[in-house]
Amino acid sequence: EVQLVESGGGLVQPGGSLRLSCTASTFILSDFWMHWVRQTPGKGLVWVAHVNPDETTRRYADSVKGRFTISRDTAKNTVYLQMSSLRGDDTAVYYCTRDPGGYGQHGMDVWGQGTTVSVSS
Amino acid sequence: DIQMTQSPSSLSASVGDRITITCRASQRIYNYLNWYQQKPEKAPKLLIYSASTLQSGVPSRFSGSGSGTDYTLTISSLQPEDFATYYCQQSYLTPLTFGGGTKVDSK
Numbered sequence: 001e002v003q004l005v006e007s008g009g010g011l012v013q014p015g016g017s018l019r020l021s022c023t024a025s026t027f028i029l030s031d032f033w034m035h036w037v038r039q040t041p042g043k044g045l046v047w048v049a050h051v052n053p054d055e056t057t058r059r060y061a062d063s064v065k066g067r068f069t070i071s072r073d074t075a076k077n078t079v080y081l082q083m084s085s086l087r088g089d090d091t092a093v094y095y096c097t098r099d100p101g102g103y104g105q106h107g108m109d110v111w112g113q114g115t116t117v118s119v120s121s
Numbered sequence: 122d123i124q125m126t127q128s129p130s131s132l133s134a135s136v137g138d139r140i141t142i143t144c145r146a147s148q149r150i151y152n153y154l155n156w157y158q159q160k161p162e163k164a165p166k167l168l169i170y171s172a173s174t175l176q177s178g179v180p181s182r183f184s185g186s187g188s189g190t191d192y193t194l195t196i197s198s199l200q201p202e203d204f205a206t207y208y209c210q211q212s213y214l215t216p217l218t219f220g221g222g223t224k225v226d227s228k
Contacts, residue, residue, distance in 0.1 A: 035217075045157075045165065045208055047217040059215045095164055104212035107155035107170035114164055 002026050002110050004096050009115030012086055016119070020081040022096030022112055030054075030072060033099035034079045035108060038092035038117075048094070049081065052102065064090075086119045093117075123147050123211050127220035133228040134199050142194045142223045144187075144209035153213035154192045156185055159222075160205045168207075169194065199225075 008020040022034070036048040049060045049070040058070055069082040079096060093116050097108035124147040134140050144154065152172040157165035167176045169185040172192055182197045196203055204227055209220040 044221050045210070045219040047219070050215075050217075061216050101170075103215065104155070104210070104217045105153055105171070106174075107157075107167040107176065107210075107212070108165075109167050109170075109176065111164035111166070 004098065004110055004112035006094065006096050006112040006115040009094065009117045011118045011120065013121050014087060014119055016086050017082070017084040018086065018117060020083065020094055020096075020115055020117070022079045022081075024077055024098075027098075029077050029079055029098075030074045033102050033104075034070075034072070035097045035099055035104065036070060036081045037095045037097055037108070037111075038090075039095065039114075040092045046092075047104075050099070050104070051079065083117070086117075088119050091117060091119045122216055123150065123214055123218050125209055125211055125218050125220040127207075127209055127223050129223060130221060131224040131226065133226055135228045136199055136201055138199045140196050140199055140225065142207055142209075142225075144192045144194070144220050146190045146192075146211055146213075149189050150211045150213035152188060153211055154185070154187065155210045155212060156183075156194045157208045157210065158203075158205045159208065165208060 006022050035050040051058045051070045067085045071080050093114040095114045096112040098110035126145045128143050154172045156169040159165040173185045184195050206222045206224045208222050
């Protein structure tokens, strides 16, 4: 079964940091564009960041630019989202997604189960 | 940023009904429009990409159409497993943006 598995979520204080991981066991992540998307009850689905296969293209939502970094570890078949200077409005379920076409143009065809990030004192 | 507006935000329907959900972009997106289905406590699932291409494994009762700024998702005969929330998403420009969702529940 094609699947993604996220980990690394949890409770963190405002201003703190967290690193989310996304792994795949049945396909090679570095063959695909990868995205992070987050979801809150109040704001629905929000795209956070993406990275292309060779990491030459990384883009971020304005709300996380300068605070979040998307990266890959090809040897570990893993994509990361390093989050720093966390704020309350970063509280969400974070999904890792696969993009077969690049820039999301053919949609995000595989989603992880989500990992919850809660930012609170 | 491109704003995506879905309507209605919710609708009640019965099994067997034909339903249509509309998504309007704030500018032309040249068919770079994707549709997702999400059930409670589950991740979204890709249904349609490029406005009208059915994702592999998705039942043929789902269809998408549209052009320019206006797009629709149609379910030709609603099945019990189709009660869910549906989202559109544009992939013409970064940042990728989603519509606010349409919740389909049982009448």
